[in-house]
Amino acid sequence: MSGALSGDMMFTDRVGADEPAKSRPRRPGAQAQRTHSDLLGRQAECAELNRLLEAVRAGESRSLVVRGEAGVGKSTLLEHLTKAASDCRVVGIAGVQSEMELAFAAVHQLCAPLLDRLDSLPEPQRDALGTAFGLRAGPAPDPFLVGLALLNLFAAAAEERPLVCVIDDAQWLDRASAQVLAFVARRLYAESVACVFAVRDFSEEDELSGLPVLDVTGLRDDDARALLSTVILGPLDEQVRDQILTEARGNPLALRELPRDLPSIKLAGGFVASAARTLSGRIEERFQRQLKRLPAPTRQLLLLAAAEPLGDPVLLWRAADLLGVGIAAADAAEDMIDFGDRVRFRHPLVRSAVYRSASLTERQEAHRALAEVTDPKSDPDRRAWHRAQAAVGLDEDVAVELEELASRAQARGGLVAAAAFLERSAQLTGTRELRAERTLAAAQANLQSGAFDHALRLLAAAEAGTLTEMQRARADLLRGQVVFASGAGSDAPPLLLKAAERLESVDLDLARETYMSAWMAALFAGRYAGASDLVEVSRAAGALPPPTAQPPRPIDLALDGLALLVTAGPAAAAPALRRAANVFTGTGVTIEDGLRWGWHAQAAASALWDDDAWRALLVRQVKLAREAGALDQLPIDLGALGTSSVWRGNFAEAASLIAEADAVCEATGSQVAPYTAMLLASFRGNEEQALPLIETTIAEAEAGGQGIAMSYAHWVAAILHNGHGRYNEALAAARRASEETPGLFVSMWALPELIEAASRRENTQLAEETLARLAPITSAGGTDFGLGIEARSRALLSEPDTADDLYREAIGRLGRTHLRPELARAHLLYGEWLRRERRRSEAREQLRTAHEMFTAMGMEAFADRAARELRATGEKARKRTVETTGQLTPQETQIARLVRDGLTNKEIAGRLYLSTRTIEYHLSKVFAKLGITSRNQLGRGAFLHL
Template identity: 35%
Template sequence: MSPLYSPHVQGWGSNRRLVGRARELGTLQVFVDAVATDGGSLLVVGEAGVGKTALLDATAAHAAELDIRVLHASGVEFEAEVSFAGLHQLVAPLAAELAALPPGSRRAIGVAVGLLEGAAPDRLALTNALLALLARAADQTALLVVVDDLQWLDRASATLFGSLARRLGGTGIGLLGVVRTGEGSVFEGVGLPELAIGPLDDDAATVLLTEAFPELPPRAARQVLTEAQGNPLALIELPAHMGPSAAEPPLGRTPVGRRLQLTFARRIDALPVECRDQLLLAALDGTGELFPSISVAELEPAERARLIRIHPVTRGIRFRHPLTRSAVVELSTGEERREAHRRLAEQHPVGSERHAWHLAEAASGPDEQTAQLLEESALKTKGRGDPVGAIELLLRAAELSPGPDEHHRRVMFATYLGADVTGDLTDPQALVTAHGTHGRTLVAAVAAAAYLVNSGGDIDTVHRLLLGALRNVGRPVAAWDALLGEIIYVLQSNCSFGSRAELAADYWAALDRLGPEVPEILVLLGNTYLEPARRAGPSLPLLDEAIAGIDEQADHADAVRLGIAAMYVDRMAGCRAALWRVVEHGRGGGAIAAAIKAFVLLGFDGVLSGDWDGALQLADEGLALTTRHHYRLLGGFLQYDRAVVAAARGDRETVRRLTDDLVAWAAPNRIGFVLQLAAHARAVDALGNGEFETAYRHAAEICSPETVPAHGPAALWALLDLVEAAVRAGLTAQARAHVADIRRSGVADLSPRLALVAAGAAGMTAPATSFREAFDTALATPGASRWPFAQARIRLAYAERLRRVRSTTEARHQLTNALDTFERLGAVPWAVRARAELRACGVPTVRPAAGPTTALTPQEREIAELAAAGLTNKQIGERLYLSPRTVSSHLYNLFPKLGIGSRAALRDALEHLPSTNT
């Protein structure tokens, strides 16, 4: 093993060996050696002063010996609220490489760090751009990225670096992160390998102290060893402040970190005033850059006192230890800190987040101009994908607001964003009461409404609250601002959840009164989400265009809203990747509420597209979040996923239990959408069990008095159930009337799924002379296999009619395909019916043994190929935007299809499969 040295043992800059760290150094050396040939990530965890930074420096020195390029970034305690501050540190030395990137990647990074203006990039695009930038930096030699003090890294950078850390295998790029024990970091939930750094043992501590201070009297040495508790930094620093006779009494239970900070404080106190002023600027700035206002000459005493180091080439400043920086700030007065922030604000462009943040820290009292700058920064920060940071900036802006109106507005807006995006579902009623008449303002209304909607409150109360607030808005509005857009969005959602004609009518009347310049996303949502059967058609080109650009959407709320717009018109496939990114952001502690909504949307998509096991896993994880954060309404949607899958699979007790619970709280609050979801699950349950009149009654709760009511979009999910129940219950006239209504509504033009359903329903009611044409049209619908349960039920109905006219050969073909789908989905009641029909056609229904010729779905095949290539479930999930549990479920299902029992047999089994699946 080559020797590794650290400057953090005795005099800073000396090359004394690190004592007692052979194991840790060995692990780090192995990691660095692997970076040169492969890549990867490692997290170093330990207490303050335990030597993490010294080990980092030693590791960086070893990397340099191997000609590995090293980049540094560090979290800074006093700028953790500045979005992408950590990314800026990493990007700053790579200007040449950044300029050479493709325009899209260059723009993504430039917008994130504030170098360019433009639409914010989404998290995946930014991660890919950063990976491309680092790959270019590692083009000639391997690259090691060292990120210290992760516990203070801004959340946006930490989330980004966490995504990056999982993708470095095989890149020649290594990421070495360091976090203080117990402080918490996004990285600690990423699942990276960790190296824990503990205190030195007694023997190593004695050796270190003796080598550093050979003249220290035995009594003083014992005192230092006792107080240091094996902490290397304490062993080096504490003796410098002990008298020759060690008369200073021990501090007993004083924590080591605090004792060290007091040690650094004494050293800072001894500096000239001018040096302390410059040191405070450097401590509060956090960038490590030397602005013109910071004098290198005046900082030299601090460097001699081993408090900082000034790089000989870049002249950048590095504090010896975070405790040093903390001590500098703690020793300053409030006025000294404000003056330093004022000077630092001048170094940043007006309009930048750093400019606004430093001005806010410089404020000694209310300041509307600074509050406005912070509010503008909050909106930019939200648009860059950091809603948590946006809320923090809004609350700081509220603190600086001179008047109660602006204070209240900003607090309420932050409260609303918490409910809509970050999972902070707070009842704003106490705030409204505290501000009296301010409770009638737009922002108070939208905050209160968002709370009531998400917690499953009364639909009519929310409706009156929002309409009342909108009456105070000018007519028509001169310009749509963010707040007005949000209140319309919440009103729209509430009307959809209510699913009543009068609610929708009130919504359109309010929108007409406000004027024609409605934001595009609100137009899409109104037409495709509130009343899709009546209004969606003309908006589909605009929606398709928006979905095509969803990867450019960094704002999690906007990505979710596009998913909502796509939901009823069956365009969720184009939104899946973006919604999975929202889920991952929420899992990392970011936009929790947005993530729950993404769980809901992906769950609905899984139910319709036949990924039932995936939908159940999403429901389980999502329900845990809705319970923890009290999002009762969204939890109800996830309960529906469980209920309707249970219904299709014949689990009647689960259906009863879940739907009874949904009705119990949704009925008194008049939440029509939830009641319709419960009715749908009950209809599917009754259909599967031959209770056709009961099934028809439940389906008619959704589709009556119109088959496709404009104000009840859930009807678009129940049309096939309604017609099939009517046909099987012998209600022929009603069934034909429903089919005629479906044809008149034009919903078949909205999506391939609805075209499949409309044609299949027509086949069920068509006369003997024309049913073949209708069913064949249904099954020839492009992409019909994307909706396997609906397709299989239509095949079953087709086969039943074919058998009645004695076309048994044709019937067998349809039944065989239908049975295969029912068995794959676990739709037991329908599989039983299909087997009975096959027996009636003279075909034995013994289930054939699975073998290597059994067809896989396209997704199953892709998962199988990735698993055969050696990827883990987690890696496959990251590649395909699925959860590891969903991947595991797919593998569990496809192993019997291939006639194998383990991953080891996948490669051979896949070689015997046909090149395409049908």
Template identity: 40%
Template sequence: MLYGRDAERAAIDGLLDQVAGGAGGCLVLRGEPGIGKTALLGYAAEAATGMFVLRTAGVEPESDLGYATLHRLLRPLFDRIDTLPGPQSLALGVVFGRASGPAPDRFLVALATLSLLSEAAAERPVLCLVDDAHWADAPTVAALAFVARRLADEPVAMLVAARGDEGRPVDTAGLIDLPVVGLDPAAAEALLADQHKQLSAGERAELLRATAGNPLAIRELPAGGVRAGDPVPLAAGLQRAFLDRVRRLDADAQHFLLLAAADGEGKLDTIGRAFPTAAAELADLASSDGQTLTFEHPLVRSAVYYGASPAERRAAHRSLAEVLDSPADADRRAWHLGRAADAADETIAAELELSAVRAAARAGSAAAAAAWERAAELSETPADRARRYAGAAARRWEGGDSAGARWALDRAERLVPTDRDVRLDITGLRALMELRTGVPSDALALLLPALPDVPRTDRERSQWLLMLFGEASFHANAAKAWSEIAEIGELLADDTDDALLSRLFRGVCRIREGADPGLLPSDLASLRGISDPVKLTWAGGMTWGLGDRDLGRQLRRQAVSQARAAGAAGVLAWALGFVVADELSRGHFGSAEAYAEEGYQLAVETGQPNSACDHQGSLALVAALTGRQERTRQLTDELLAQAGARGLAGTAAAARRALALLELAAGRPAAALEHVDVHGGLAHPGMLLYAVPELVEAAVRSGQPERALEPYERYRGWAQASESAELRATAARCAALLQTGENAEQSYQLALKWHAQQESPLESARTELLFGEFLRRERRRSQARPHLQAAEEIFHQLGAVVWAGRAAEELRATGATVARRGAGPVLELTPQERRIVEAVREGASNREIAAQLFLSPRTVDYHLRKVFQKAGITSRAELVHLEF
């Protein structure tokens, strides 16, 4: 029976009513031990009439065993796993030990969980109850948080109970946090009167004061006694009260409970084999269903386990390890052996390392890291200890635990590893972490001295470090470092098949200096055979830099498709940034914005703040090109502050380019020039060439062409060496701006010729506009009009309203009559709706779209219905012709 709790019950009832109406959500009940969180979960289970109720709980001894808590939650749905899309079904099968296969990405597991709950909810609403979430394993916590944030359109409710100051923190960002505090005085009095009728008035008053309305304390503490004036006991006092009850049991019962507390799963079969003498009386401290022993409260388990001496705890773990002798129990055996050891033991360390490898193969990054860390602690030599800490760090990073990864890396480095491979792996991981979450210049400082130490035959490591360096040097705007690494790139590139990425890197270095890239005839064709999304993204970026924009776009699209198929949300967040750039260059502002919004959300969820900044930079560019001045300035203000704090030169360059485009469209070239001419000749080549077209236009239009001459010459050399039609077109336009008379006219015509060979409508329209302006100033108004009309039409179609207005004004200045375009009916779609429409156009089913966008099929269907309503259409076929 619940006493009081009117507000909490109302919140739970509201959530259940919401789910009955088809919309889901999550409540996080947070409070101290014994405060009533479990009772509220019980209330929800009783109130969930007609719902499918799933329950699980975190268990402290299992907090390092990947997906253990999720396994218990989804066990009643295991017969539905095979109905999921193949990759999702396999992902759950692998992590639950029901299937063999490569380790799935943690976000694919989370997506599969969402899909499984959605499938069950198609029959009747689902209620998920998660108790003691602070003791749940990290992969489960991450998966449930992922699911909880995507329940708005699902008849699925989730209630999560957690302590706020113990165990693993539960991230409630985007969820409803419901603090659970002590009972109000009337409810506390009623509970006390019901539980302890024999107490005097003074004893009742003292107990109420000491317990501060904690229901479990009110029930349990009188057995242990409360002295007048004692501080509020809560967890420690409750644990002592439970321990007093344990101590009153006989020795066999106490040992039986200790084995159960150490075991974690509470399997009576395992405990019985470790201690054949059954305990007859457990004093209501635990209960059994014949197969599993369940403690009355987590504090009982803590009291039993930590009330025993260290030697007794180690002996309990050793006893359990001895009976876990089947292959299926190998990981639990290794874990118990690790807990049983009290000194270095290479045999146990090696067994733990094997367990870590198995856990990693099941995508149990957190479990693998914990096993590697314990193996490191038990290692007999510093070399093995360093190697194992490095392995733990890699798994922590894979699991999204950057703080844990840094902790393990620190310990590995303090051991001064002598093994070159271990040193390089530590360096590469730390550099990658700095690149994604820290300061790119710090990544450079790590990579530059390490690269010459990589054996030329170690292609995998050398190319990985080289690619990381390429990214870091751009984002840090490190011109000098780029020059140094270009020499190393020359050394690493040879004619062997496995040096393909190194050759591309060398080619980019050369071509940016106007030289021949030196690729083999088969190199570009070979890129299509790459299947790894990270390598595909790198290859696409380098191919783009070499001038083959079409192939670069294809490779980057392929990378995104591969990342989606694998459910690799972290890689997807990063790779999407390149696809956004491709969409911007093609004038597809709506899809660019949708991809950038998706990438930003994924970057935040996967803990990649630098990638999130990159996507915000793309959103600023879209806002600038579509004339949303306030939005542009808001985003760029935020970005420049973050970029300055982290040294993100690439992000800062995107923000400044957005501001420059805004100023150029509005006819303020001097202001635009100040935004793009900030690096001088000391910039990284990629940074220097990033906004040259804007720099040239702003410099010429503001009467300061000399400020653009040196960057233009480098840009022209890059365009000529690359043989890219897109680059040659913009280079010819830049030349026209810097020229006069007949030379300028010829350059504009050449630019339009190159534009016609490749899809770049925005740049084509800008060239048409500038050519028309040139001809009008030459008093050749009739010749100017077709170019200005073409520019105005393209800008209008793209939604570049400020640019379209500028072209219209120029057109009027020629004497032409320009009809003022009304705003017309505009189909306003959210970024999510845009992505879904595009996926439908590509022929994807709702289930396939859901897998691509980390949604459930029901959510996709909901968004499609919204699109149909907004557009006034009734079929998917009509989406093909939809304009937005």
């Protein structure tokens, strides 16, 4: 790649003992030899690394983060790992602190020797990796699709021999690479691959959080004393020795470096004052003092090396020649830097000390020289970056270059890099309006990369100046989008509504899109939306002029229908909602529109109680998100599809979707409310699983201002309690779930639960009031689902002659849908009513049907309720159990189901974000546990219901 073949790191590739390692000529110096003292006191750490290698040689995979402060010996431990892995293939990189941020630069360097296997990857993964590396053109790849490609690339390389990936100074990797490598590390299982990171520290929000950690702390006192004795060969006063040991805190680098600046007289008996500075700061200052004693040409050469992130010796010496620095300048820097096939500093703190000790003018001069010698055709990105660092004052030419660099970074999926380039471009821009435009673009890129706080700071900076009306509207929109994306549910609707109103006069199409975003934000906020609730947003959207595009865009149809639903009611909105649903289930919607607005279209189908259209839209959304690698959106789509699957009684499919959503969240580190999991547990009547999920969801929804999640949890609780026949608890939960105004989606789904619970508690008035709310909603769509639910609910409140007909109508209508649980509940309610009417023979027939359906689906609480009613008629329910498929784990069950559905191992690996080799491993376990030998057998007999 051109600019993307870069990065702030060095690269090594070492193969096994039967293949000679790449030679690296070095000057004699402090780094040339490693002695036994380097591993002094590190027996436990070495043993941990050796166990990791043993597991990898046995066919397993391992990830490990080696964490410790600067100088504590992490790099030495990685060298031990590399030597111990002499029978493995070792690839490695080391991050280098730099202001440069080129997307996927580290990943590209790490897998450069593996790219001969690129064509073996599935096409979407191959394209994603090639685009990220600039090897081919295409849409910006999702980082996690790049991660999946890298995972399979590693697995392919490990087929010949185990692969060990060593990433030193991971805290300085470019953000895209860190994200991808962390993804790979979390998805390793059975590929014979090890990923070992060395890092100073990280927080729970960092990419590496959640991986196994080996903490490397200071040496014990006896080991520290032993190491110090190898550094100071002359006389050492006991008090001075104790002071050095106290200052060093067992840090090996400190034990080597701190005594060097002490005169012999102080070592022999002088007093050493304690310093309040951090240890790394003291060591860096020690290097800075050493720098001051060097000749000016040597300092200039070191500064060039510190400013050039690749460690390219050819580039370095060209820049040095441009500045008049000769090769003799390297002689005085031997114990600070190593000039081999790659230029390497003895320690990262040396590089930092060199760069920090230089003046701004000296840094600019170094970057200017590096820009001059960097090829503008083969490496335009790095050249533009160096020019930006060299710029003095405003420079529109460089600003334009950076803007182009940001576009190239975005095309490779490097949003973090693009944000940094755009921000620097804005700083170099002299025109006020253009500076504001670039600052807003930088804020947008930060929003897309998840850097919400920095996006808000850039917005504040842009708004502090003079903005055009369009720019002010865009700033309002960005602020609302940041707030919504960061999870602050109650704050987003008013901000997005304000942005939409401002946009009306400058860009009507964008205004309508913003109203749609505000509508959805208000739906999610629910009771927490305040004055900017669904009613307010819908009124404002409904007053808009007609859309400019003719025929209207799909988004225009969805907005008009949903706004009308709130302001005029279901009956008036039904035709518009139907048009929107039909457009999005057709073939005329682009992939981009489908991904962006398809969620809103499924809301239109749901409002019509049109289960078939709703299901078709959800299936389409999941398919689009899977194929596009939109992993930020996929868990939400999977949760909605899971709700549909549970409602259809397809619990195995729902469990598979839960597992897939969990795999995505585990891979990406994202969190989504466990909608499908708690609904499935409630339908099954499993209180031990359902209640903790419900309680946690309610607490988190209340804290985050997410009214829809709270309503969903209460709806689920109402189903659970109705199943167990606890009607007081069901009534309370259903009332809370149905409180949202207007009664849409989850709140309307809760109405039948409320009617059932209220009728069982003989609260006829509440039940009738609730039925009056339900009937207009279900009637508007005219579907068997809605009308069947309405008939069943109405039967609960009707006189005997009418009730009988209504129950039969409900069973007939629901029998024409795929909603088996709702049909079974209709049989149950009818049977309960017949028993109370003393029509025992007819009651037994209905209750027996209900019991058999509930048992077959695994709805144990409702099955027990039907069994109790059967006993009351004088008949004992027959015990039946759902067929099992052996002792499969949830992941094995999911893989077996996907195999049964006809997916190949590669397709399953892509679906579950695992390597093909891991799928093969799990499938072998499935075959062994089920006693089968072929994939075809998974579709037969007892395995049909996986």
